[in-house]
Amino acid sequence: MDIKTLITQLTELVNKLTKQQKMALVGSVIVVIALVSFLVLYSGIGGKKDDGYKTLFEGLAPKDAGLVAAELDKQKIQYKITDDGTIRVPAEQVNKQRITIASAGILKDSRVGFELFDKQDFGATDFEQNIKHQRALEGELAKTIESISVIEHAIVHLAQAKESVFNDKNAPPTASITLTLRPNTVLANKQILGIKNLVASSVTNLTPENVKLIDENGDLLGAESEDAVEGELAKSQIKYKKDYEKAYEDKIVNMLLPVAGGRDGVAARVTIEFDFSRKNMTSETYDPNSVVRSEQTSEEKRTGPKTPDIGGVPGAVSNIGPVQGIESQSSPEAYSKTQGTTNYEISKTVSNTKGEFATIKRITAAVAVDGRYEADSKNPGSPMKYIPLSQEEVQKINDLVKQSIGYDQKRGDEVSVVNFKFNREIIDPKSIKGVVTEYGYIVDPLFKILKYTAVFMLLFVLYKKVIAPFAQRMVELPVDEEATSKKIFDEEEVEDDSHMKLTELKKRVTEKLGIGGSMNEESLRHEVLLEKLRELTEDKTLEVAEMLQALVADELSMQGDFIKRRST
DSSP states (O other), X not given: OOHHHHHHHHHHHHHHSOHHHHHHXXXXXXXXXXXXXXXXHHHHHHHHHTTTEEEEEOSOOHHXXXXXXXXHHHTTOOOEEOTTSOEEEEGGGHHHHHHHHHHHTOSOOSOOOGGGGGSOOTTOOXXXXXXHXXXXXXXXXXXXXXXXXXXXXXXXXXXXXXOXXXXXXXXXXXXXXXXXXXXXXOOOHHHHHHHHHHHHHHSTTOOGGGEEEEOTTOOEESTTHHHHHHHHHHHHHHHHHHHHHHHHHHHHHHHHHHHHTSGGGEEEEEEEEEEOOOOEEEEEEEOSSOEEEEEEEEEEEEEXXXXXXXXXXXXXXXXXOSOTTOOOOSOEEEEEEEEEEEEEEOOEEEEEEEOOSOEEEEEEEEXXXXXXXXXXXXXXXXXXXXXXXXXXXXXXXXXXXXXXXTOOTTTTOEEEEEEEOOOOOOOOTTSHHHHHHHTHHHHHHHHHHHHHHXXXXXXXXXXXXXXXXXXXXXXXXXXXXXXXXXXXXXXXXXXXXXXXXXXXXXXXXXXXXXXXXXOOHHHHHHHHHHHHHHHHXXXXXXXXXXXXXXXXXXXXXXXXXXXXXXXX
């Protein structure tokens, strides 16, 4: 599109606008220009506050900020320090000074982790190694906790008792943590529990209960977390109980639907008593049928004369024993010895059983069932007759309910089934309403579709007939009411008046002029128009003068345009 054509169209559009629309358009343009100017000036003023300076380090501690400032003074570099520990230097010096300060090692993190063991210290004692290990563990835990978004700074202290073989029970380790939170942030109970479990899982034998947290104001964190946990546990238990009871009620109702003739003919309420105490059990079982693990047998035999006993008066003869070559008079004997050892293997089974979240202690169910309804064949229009259930039928329903809920007499369960006449509208199944009720599962979805379709059609008609025309009329240019009100006369109105007064004027003109009744009708119309103009001129002199001036001005402008076109 040509730019000149676009400008022409925009100009014509603006000229067609009313005075109010022009004022609104000008006001909108002024507001937009003022807003853009304000944003530009505000950003320019903000930029001039520290013109030419960029952030070197931010959020420094006073000690670290002093070290950095001393280094910058030493190098004779200009800088600015804000209240929040931010140091700003000229933009061309930022990268250079960051490298210089980092290489000088001025900013050092006071917390250390397991990098303490990167260097081997020969000759270090066990006490020193234990202290290093504790410092490294505390530093690593602090760094991990600071990775949480709402925590700005963390300090961890661990207290671990020295293990000793002379103590049967050593004191459990404990931990204390100081947290500095970011501005306008708080720690949720879940986050507090998460930090406690994180620290407890990183230290041997440390439990979450022995981990204490405080904030920068010294307020204890997590004191109410135990109550919150108990409250959440109670809520979950109540929800578990309600869901379980609802499932049992639906099971009973669905089973009795064919018997009761629909959901309106049966009602069930189930109450279940749960035991939410969880019990963990460990059992050891020994096998009575022992298995032989090892068996050892030794046997010893000897045959020959019995070894003579040496006795007598102490001396040389008794000491040297029997003399060789002299046969003994004792009879020979046989010696035998057998010894056996059998080791049996003792088998053992160890089982750990974790209790369920909840165990059922007792179930009570109350069921109310409606009777049957039959139509009176003698009186077709009369209400349907109620027939109660027999005792045998009630007992069968009772048995069905017991089977559906898993009735246990030893547990003390109770089931009560009662036959009542329900206060409900009984519909003849052969009627149209009865058919609709019987096949409600088909009608209900169709009814919902029709309902939403009707709403959509209503909105569509409302948009087409009301909103769209109103929006179009708002966009269109309104008619100048003042010009309409100043219109001197209307041709249709003149014609209506001429027809109404035609006969009267004709008689009056004939009488005054002495002319016969053969006067031309066009002449009469001309006379009527002249008389109307005279009346308007007398009543509205100023309006007629303005109209004539406007006509003369238009005629002059048209003649001027014609002369210009002829000259060109």
